[in-house]
Amino acid sequence: MSSVAVFSKASPFDALQRWLPKLVLAPSMFIVLVGFYGYILWTFVLSFTNSTFLPTYKFVGLAQYARLFDNDRWWVASKNLAVFGGMFIGISLVVGVLLAVFLDQRIRREGFIRTVYLYPMALSMIVTGTAWKWLLNPGMGLDKLLRDWGWEGFRLDWLIDPDRVVYCLVIAAVWQASGFIMAMFLAGLRGVDQSIIRAAQIDGASMPKIYWKVVLPSLRPVFFSSVMILAHIAIKSFDLVAAMTAGGPGYSSDLPAMFMYSFTFSRGQMGMGSASAILMLGAILAILVPYLYSELRTKRND
Amino acid sequence: MTSLAAKPSISLSRIAIYAVLIGAVLIYLVPLVVMLLTSFKSPEDIGTGNLLSWPTEVTAIGWVKAWATVKGYFLNSILITVPAVLISTAIGALNGYVLSMWRFRGSQMFFGLLLFGCFLPFQTVLLPASFTLGKMGLASTTTGLVFIHVVYGLAFTTLFFRNYYVSIPDALVKAARLDGAGFFTIFRRIILPMSTPIIMVCLIWQFTQIWNDFLFGVVFSSGDSQPITVALNNLVNTSTGVKEYNVDMAAAMIAGLPTLLVYVVAGKYFVRGLTAGAVKG
Numbered sequence: 001m002s003s004v005a006v007f008s009k010a011s012p013f014d015a016l017q018r019w020l021p022k023l024v025l026a027p028s029m030f031i032v033l034v035g036f037y038g039y040i041l042w043t044f045v046l047s048f049t050n051s052t053f054l055p056t057y058k059f060v061g062l063a064q065y066a067r068l069f070d071n072d073r074w075w076v077a078s079k080n081l082a083v084f085g086g087m088f089i090g091i092s093l094v095v096g097v098l099l100a101v102f103l104d105q106r107i108r109r110e111g112f113i114r115t116v117y118l119y120p121m122a123l124s125m126i127v128t129g130t131a132w133k134w135l136l137n138p139g140m141g142l143d144k145l146l147r148d149w150g151w152e153g154f155r156l157d158w159l160i161d162p163d164r165v166v167y168c169l170v171i172a173a174v175w176q177a178s179g180f181i182m183a184m185f186l187a188g189l190r191g192v193d194q195s196i197i198r199a200a201q202i203d204g205a206s207m208p209k210i211y212w213k214v215v216l217p218s219l220r221p222v223f224f225s226s227v228m229i230l231a232h233i234a235i236k237s238f239d240l241v242a243a244m245t246a247g248g249p250g251y252s253s254d255l256p257a258m259f260m261y262s263f264t265f266s267r268g269q270m271g272m273g274s275a276s277a278i279l280m281l282g283a284i285l286a287i288l289v290p291y292l293y294s295e296l297r298t299k300r301n302d
Numbered sequence: 303m304t305s306l307a308a309k310p311s312i313s314l315s316r317i318a319i320y321a322v323l324i325g326a327v328l329i330y331l332v333p334l335v336v337m338l339l340t341s342f343k344s345p346e347d348i349g350t351g352n353l354l355s356w357p358t359e360v361t362a363i364g365w366v367k368a369w370a371t372v373k374g375y376f377l378n379s380i381l382i383t384v385p386a387v388l389i390s391t392a393i394g395a396l397n398g399y400v401l402s403m404w405r406f407r408g409s410q411m412f413f414g415l416l417l418f419g420c421f422l423p424f425q426t427v428l429l430p431a432s433f434t435l436g437k438m439g440l441a442s443t444t445t446g447l448v449f450i451h452v453v454y455g456l457a458f459t460t461l462f463f464r465n466y467y468v469s470i471p472d473a474l475v476k477a478a479r480l481d482g483a484g485f486f487t488i489f490r491r492i493i494l495p496m497s498t499p500i501i502m503v504c505l506i507w508q509f510t511q512i513w514n515d516f517l518f519g520v521v522f523s524s525g526d527s528q529p530i531t532v533a534l535n536n537l538v539n540t541s542t543g544v545k546e547y548n549v550d551m552a553a554a555m556i557a558g559l560p561t562l563l564v565y566v567v568a569g570k571y572f573v574r575g576l577t578a579g580a581v582k583g
């Protein structure tokens with residue numbers, strides 16, 4: 001590299017250099033504007049039309065949203081999301097935090113144990129769903145195993161029980177994601193100042209109390225991030241339902257993502273499918289906006 | 303636990319901690335063990351035994367049948383994943399480079415707009431994306447899926463590189479610019495050689511995401527162009543014929559092995575990608 005270019009500021013080379021960054025970014029900017037925001041807008045528009053198998057642009061106002069709210073299956077899917085999401089987030093957090101705290105006690109073979117807790121996260125939800133569908137098989141899965149092992153009265157037929165099938169989704173999802181929460185909290189715990197713990201110990205506080213009162217409260221940001229990610233996974237959950245229950249029995253284990261897919265692509269209800277997609281976006285925004293707001297506020301306070 | 307004798311409260315609480323941790327290890331391993339055991343059993347064996355009974359006769363027939371069914375789709379997944387991972391990572395690296403070292407008016411705003419893509423529920427773009435693929439003549443092709451994965455992977459790949467590059471001191475790039483080095487020269491000579499860790503993180507993240515994708519696969523492909531996840535789901539959820547659980551489990555293992563392998567070999571980068579993508583995204 002010669003250093004001549006520095007002195008000839010207006011050379012064509014320099015002009016090109018000024019434009020290069022913009023040129024490089026331009027395709028991505030186009031993709032983001034069209035493929036993200038343009039498409040969302042397009043779906044939003046479709047949700048106000050009476051499109052069925054093909055898009056038509058006859059506007060029917062809020063009729064598709066009204067139909068959606070009249071649709072029993074949509075309510076089942078929404079209620080399932082509340083139950084599934086609530087339990088999935090709650091149990092994953094408890095399990096993840098507990099394992100992280102225990103693993104943080106100078107455990108031998110920590111690396112191996114961590115690897116085991118986290119491997120489900122590398123698998124596709126389809127693989128997870130397939131495995132758990134087999135494990136929860138009434139008559140052949142855990143149901144039989146525990147009876148073979150001597151627990152005579154054991155019954156586990158949740159997979160075909162419309163009232164309990166959603167718990168099957170929770171079990172599989174927790175298995176998949178709780179190790180990830182463990183990893184996040186373990187990383188957080190490693191960043192906690194050890195002298196605080198030692199000081200509390202000298203004061204005579206017990207370890208559980210120190211964790212509960214001092215250490216975990218200092219990990220609030222990790223906690224919020226975890227809730228955010230888990231909620232995001234829950235709202236987008238589609239593959240797990242597809243593999244494990246396909247929404248059944250009947251539509252008792254439907255989730256909004258599954259509802260959107262089957263109405264849009266199998267039943268030719270494009271307008272209503274779009275409306276359900278927009279409501280899913282609304283749900284994401286409802287958790288994202290407060291999260292970002294609090295993130296930005298804490299950053300400003302720093 | 304003799305080496306821990308220095309601590310006063312060894313006994314009961316430490317035993318309890320180890321018991322919980324080891325118990326959890328067993329529980330987390332059960333599905334994998336069950337999948338493996340079942341995949342090596344004969345159908346009769348599956349009927350008479352239980353999930354954790356040892357196969358009376360170890361047979362690979364399940365694996366042979368599963369491979370015969372899914373091998374074409376496995377190949378599709380490779381044809382989709384490899385180009386999509388490489389292209390999206392390359393674009394992400396360049397984007398991140400611009401967004402951290404060549405900022406211009408509006409580039410920050412663009413980054414903000416892009417970030418939202420990490421949270422975008424893809425249901426809101428499926429229909430327009432399928433219309434577009436149809437118009438481009440890419441409907442139901444693996445090329446179409448490569449395109450889709452590149453587009454919707456950009457948010458994360460750019461985020462990875464941008465966050466990595468902002469921590470590189472400005473002075474390094476400024477000095478090179480004063481020496482007359484141009485945009486691409488700086489990228490190739492200075493930035494790229496120090497990017498190995500983040501390239502690994504990004505490649506592994508994208509590989510896992512794209513290999514494991516089901517939603518795009520099921521919407522944008524059909525028949526011969528389907529990825530392995532869709533084929534596995536079709537295999538497992540067909541209601542015709544006798545259920546062959548050994549074949550199902552072998553197929554699930556085949557679908558899961560590539561990402562499991564990557565996780566075991568490069569777990570460090572996998573975890574870093576998860577937490578980086580998660581905490582910042």
